[in-house]
Amino acid sequence: MRVRRPGRLLPGKTVALFVAVAAVSVAAVAWMGVRLLMQERALEERRLAERREAAADRAVAALQQVLFAEERRLANPRPADPAAGDDALVVVAGPAGMRVSPEGAALYYPVMPSGQGGSRIPLRRSRATGVRRARTTRARSPSSDRS
Numbered sequence: 001m002r003v004r005r006p007g008r009l010l011p012g013k014t015v016a017l018f019v020a021v022a023a024v025s026v027a028a029v030a031w032m033g034v035r036l037l038m039q040e041r042a043l044e045e046r047r048l049a050e051r052r053e054a055a056a057d058r059a060v061a062a063l064q065q066v067l068f069a070e071e072r073r074l075a076n077p078r079p080a081d082p083a084a085g086d087d088a089l090v091v092v093a094g095p096a097g098m099r100v101s102p103e104g105a106a107l108y109y110p111v112m113p114s115g116q117g118g119s120r121i122p123l124r125r126s127r128a129t130g131v132r133r134a135r136t137t138r139a140r141s142p143s144s145d146r147s
Contacts, residue, residue: 090101
């Protein structure tokens with residue numbers, strides 16, 4: 001018979017205890033590894049979002065610079081470029097009116113100069129007058145001219 005010493009485990013129980021402690025350790029390491037991978041993915045997504053935001057901020061800043069430069073250029077127009085040639089026409093429209101450079105080069109000015117009013121005859125009456133004149137002219141012409 002074997003004598004059992006107090007405080008010592010049987011060999012079978014020692015192996016089972018070792019396997020249980022190893023399993024808990026492996027499970028803890030696996031759980032921590034999964035958590036680390038999830039944190040790495042979240043960190044990478046955050047960095048990617050920050051890079052996108054930084055790129056968008058740079059694009060907005062560049063577009064604002066271009067927009068401000070164009071606003072300044074349009075607010076203070078320069079005279080016509082002499083290298084543009086003789087057939088170049090510069091039209092500057094503003095609240096005070098419209099300027100054409102060179103003077104008198106435009107064939108049509110869409111805005112009437114101040115002080116000169118247009119015809120005060122309403123459009124319907126002017127059309128009716130034109131139609132009546134055309135009928136009267138046709139009626140007065142001799143029938144021999146029509147053949």
